[in-house]
Amino acid sequence: MVYLAAEHFVRSPQWLWYILFYFFFAGLAGGSYAVATLLRLSGEARDEPAARIGFYVSLVATVLCPILLTADLGVSWTRFWHMLVDVTPGETGINFKYWSPMSVGAWGLLVFGFFAFVSAAEAWLSDRRGSPLVPPFLNRVFNVVGAVLGIFIASYTGVLLSVSNQPVWSDTWSLGGLFLASGLSGATALIGLLMRYRPEAAFSLARLHQAAGYFSALELALIIVFFVTVGAAGTLPRVLPWLALWALAVAGVAAGLVGARGHMRVMMAGGSAALARVRLDTVVVSLLVLVGVLALRAAVIFSAQ
Amino acid sequence: MPTIKAGEEYGFFTDTSVCIGCKACEVACKEWNQLEGNNPTFLADSFDNTGDLDAQNWRHVKFIEHVPDQSATTGDGTAWLMMSDVCKHCKHASCMEVCPTGAIIRTEFNTVFIQQDVCNGCRNCIAACPYGVIGMNQQTGTAHKCTLCYDRLQGGLEPACAKACPTQSIQFGPLADLQQAADVRLATLHSQGQTQAQLYGRDDKVYGGLNAFFLLMDKPETYGLPNADNAKLPSRNDLGGYVGAAITAVLAIVGGLIAFRRRGMG
Numbered sequence: 001m002v003y004l005a006a007e008h009f010v011r012s013p014q015w016l017w018y019i020l021f022y023f024f025f026a027g028l029a030g031g032s033y034a035v036a037t038l039l040r041l042s043g044e045a046r047d048e049p050a051a052r053i054g055f056y057v058s059l060v061a062t063v064l065c066p067i068l069l070t071a072d073l074g075v076s077w078t079r080f081w082h083m084l085v086d087v088t089p090g091e092t093g094i095n096f097k098y099w100s101p102m103s104v105g106a107w108g109l110l111v112f113g114f115f116a117f118v119s120a121a122e123a124w125l126s127d128r129r130g131s132p133l134v135p136p137f138l139n140r141v142f143n144v145v146g147a148v149l150g151i152f153i154a155s156y157t158g159v160l161l162s163v164s165n166q167p168v169w170s171d172t173w174s175l176g177g178l179f180l181a182s183g184l185s186g187a188t189a190l191i192g193l194l195m196r197y198r199p200e201a202a203f204s205l206a207r208l209h210q211a212a213g214y215f216s217a218l219e220l221a222l223i224i225v226f227f228v229t230v231g232a233a234g235t236l237p238r239v240l241p242w243l244a245l246w247a248l249a250v251a252g253v254a255a256g257l258v259g260a261r262g263h264m265r266v267m268m269a270g271g272s273a274a275l276a277r278v279r280l281d282t283v284v285v286s287l288l289v290l291v292g293v294l295a296l297r298a299a300v301i302f303s304a305q
Numbered sequence: 306m307p308t309i310k311a312g313e314e315y316g317f318f319t320d321t322s323v324c325i326g327c328k329a330c331e332v333a334c335k336e337w338n339q340l341e342g343n344n345p346t347f348l349a350d351s352f353d354n355t356g357d358l359d360a361q362n363w364r365h366v367k368f369i370e371h372v373p374d375q376s377a378t379t380g381d382g383t384a385w386l387m388m389s390d391v392c393k394h395c396k397h398a399s400c401m402e403v404c405p406t407g408a409i410i411r412t413e414f415n416t417v418f419i420q421q422d423v424c425n426g427c428r429n430c431i432a433a434c435p436y437g438v439i440g441m442n443q444q445t446g447t448a449h450k451c452t453l454c455y456d457r458l459q460g461g462l463e464p465a466c467a468k469a470c471p472t473q474s475i476q477f478g479p480l481a482d483l484q485q486a487a488d489v490r491l492a493t494l495h496s497q498g499q500t501q502a503q504l505y506g507r508d509d510k511v512y513g514g515l516n517a518f519f520l521l522m523d524k525p526e527t528y529g530l531p532n533a534d535n536a537k538l539p540s541r542n543d544l545g546g547y548v549g550a551a552i553t554a555v556l557a558i559v560g561g562l563i564a565f566r567r568r569g570m571g
Contacts, residue, residue, distance in 0.1 A: 009529045011357070011437040013428040038561035047565065072427075076446035079406075079425035086407035087423050095407050099540045102429050103405035151554045159546030163539045164432040165399055173545030177553030184557050207564050214560030218553060 008167040008235070012305040018072035022065055023157045023297045026109075027183025028190060029061035030154030033116060035187045035211065037147035039204060040140060050204035052123035053191050058150065059120035062113050065153075069109075084110070101160035105153075112153050115146030154183035158300075166304040171233035174225040175300065181219035182249075185256050186293035188212040189286035196283075205282065212289065213260020216253045223250065223296075238303050245299035252292010259285035307478065309461050311413035315453070316516030317467065317475055318483035319389055320490055321528075322502065324474040326366050326387040331355060333469035334364040337454065358390055359440030363451040364466050365390045369527055388519065388528050389466070389475055392417065392438045392451035393506060396513030400430035400439060403539050408448075415480070416453040416516055424448050433539045435512075435531050453517070480516060487520060494520075511536045 036054025039047040070080045083106035086095045097103040119142070126133045134142075158175030169175065188208050195201045223246075230236050239246070262281055309315065335342055340361050348354050353368040369386035394416045401409040401417060408423035409430060419430075419439075424447040431439045431448060439450045454464035462468075467477035476483060487504055494502040505525050506515025510533040525532045 008435075009437050009531060010433075010435060011359070011431050011440065013432040014441070015428065015432070034557075035561065038558070038565050041562070042565040044565075073425055074443070074446045076424070076426035082406040082408070082423060082425040083427070088407055088410065088420060089422075091407075095405060097405065099543055100403045100405050100429070101543070101546075102403065102427065106405060151550075151557075155550035155554070159543070159550060160429075161432075162542040162546040163403065164429075164542075165435040165537070165539055166432050169432075170539065170542055173542060173549045176546045176550030180550055180553050181557060184561075204565075211561050211564035214564060215557055218556055218560070222553065 008165065010165050010167075012166075013164075014305065015072070015301060016305070018068045020294070020298055020301055022068040022072070023179065023301070024186075024294050025061040025064045025068065026157055027154045027179055027293060027297075028186050029058050029065060029116065030112070030150035030152065031180075031183035031185075031187030032058040032061065032191060033112075033119065033143075033150035034147045034154070035184060035191060035208075036119075037140075037143040037150075038211070039208075040136075040143055046200075046203040047207075049198055049201035050191060050195065050208065052127060053194050053198060053201055054187065055116070055119040055123045057187070057190055057194065059116045062109075062116040062153075065109055066113075099163075101156050101163050105156045105160060108149060108152050108156060112146065112149040115142070115149055119143060119146055151180060155180035161300065161304075167235045168230055168238050168303045169300070171235050172226050172229035174222050174229060178219065178222040178226060178300075179297070181215050181222055182293050182296050184215040185212055185219055185252070185289055188215065189256070189289035189293075192282050193286040193290075209259045209262070209282070209285070212256045216256030216260070216289075219296075220250075220253045220257070223253070226300075239299070242299045242303050245295045245302070248295035249292045249299055252289045252295065255285045255288035255292065259289075307482075309414070309458050309463075314415040314480040314516065315458065315478065316394060316416070316480045316483055316518065317391060317453070317464070317477055318487050318518060318520070319391070320474050320476070320487075320520045321386065321388040322490075322494060322499070322520060322522055323472045324366065324387040324389055325472055326353075326368060326385070327471060328355070328366045329469045329471060330364045330389050330466035330475055331362065331366060333465040334451075335361075337457070337465035338363065338452070358392075358436075358438050358450070360442040360449040361440070363391065363449070367528065369523075386522055386527065388521070389470070390436075390528075391466070391517050392453070393436055393512070393518070394451075394453060394516035395506075395511075396509070396515070397538060398512065399433040399435055399539050403429045403433040405429060412455055412458075414453070414455070414458050416455065416458075418452055418455055419448055419450060421445065421447050421449075435536060437529075451517075483518075487518065490520060505530060512538070 032054045036051040039051035070077050086093050122133050155176040158179035161169040162175050164170050188211055192208050343361050351368050355362055355365050358365045367388045367390050398417045406423055406425055408420045410418055412418045426446040439448050442449045463477045467475045487507055491504055503521055505521050506518035
């Protein structure tokens, strides 16, 4: 019988497809809210349409998250609320363990859901009225709090994996940051992709790609940190069978970087002739980035299992 | 067998030096706990066909087979190692640490128990248990493992596996008594020249001490047990994980603010 590194004699939790897509949508939900908030904080009124796309995306992705998590519970799905309430006979009460990312995450998702809903509703009502529903200052304060929660939602899934005794996952501290950077890249890609349905949002496109470039650079740095830390722990052989997924993830990062570079050139040239090409590029780049976001999570999740 | 009282610490001392691999403990466990068992399979890599601890196997006699390629003659063969593995009922239990529902509790006998009516099948405990003890029962959708026969203890009976063990490899009793017995047995083995014999989980070096501890005839890794250097709690990564995420968040926000800053574009 062959044993791997001494630290890891664990069983796999079999967190597979539901969890993969939960991680994907959690990254997009939190990332979109954060990006939308940053757009609003720019103080540029013409960024507002793009910001509202971000809040809509965030709500839709957030709604999918608890559905996927509940489905993952299988036949115990009716007990999803046990994450929040301890039903131990005689000791019934609120469940909150700050040292267990799954416990904190369950509460985080609930509270963030409230922020995502209110912000999307505010965006929708403002769209219908044709003018902002809430004074900008109040809106921004609310959005900043929501963005902090969004950043948590996009990143805690990586920390949750690390806070285990699984090979690969527990061998690196980089997963929280990696999932956050990737979620932000994916969010900018998705908002950029959806701009085609809201032409007035196109004003923000080039700067969105620029932000995606920064997020992709961060992601690339953290992928390197991931491989270095996992390599140092001796569990790299578990990652190697999933190199095809890693290649897709890196392709997504590269697309984000190349897209940012291309749009910065267009910005500097300031020419409208390149606009049609830019929009075509956006579709290709955005799709590549989104596939990369999914592939990254799949590579990480499957490496340990 | 002393009277079993709530409020006292109980556990198992498994002496692998006298285990004969009969698997009576596995059978007794299944019978008492009404575990159907997995479908019979032929693993073909060992004389052991149980495989692993899981939702249907709460006791598992591991066979560690150092069978030499060459025929062994008297004195140069390597004996098989056998070990009846079980939940360790750790003082600092990884499963209990991460469980988000509060389903995993410490009982009045200081054992670790999964409340079936509270568990919701999230499987975080499976990802955390460093011994691969916990498995999912697909029928109930909950996590299962050895209960140290909680129901038998409440009725004043010793666990089924210990009761059935024909060689006293599995001993049950108050933890202090077991530790004393283990020290005596270790000294005896050492005096007989079995210097590789060692206790695992007897002291607090592994997860604060194990209520189900072992006498091993080789190093822990040989038996699929993390050694003291590698026995770590999942929460060790809380700080690093969150700090890494926080630093990333700060850098990302700075990047976003730079990208989205107002700059008079037409």
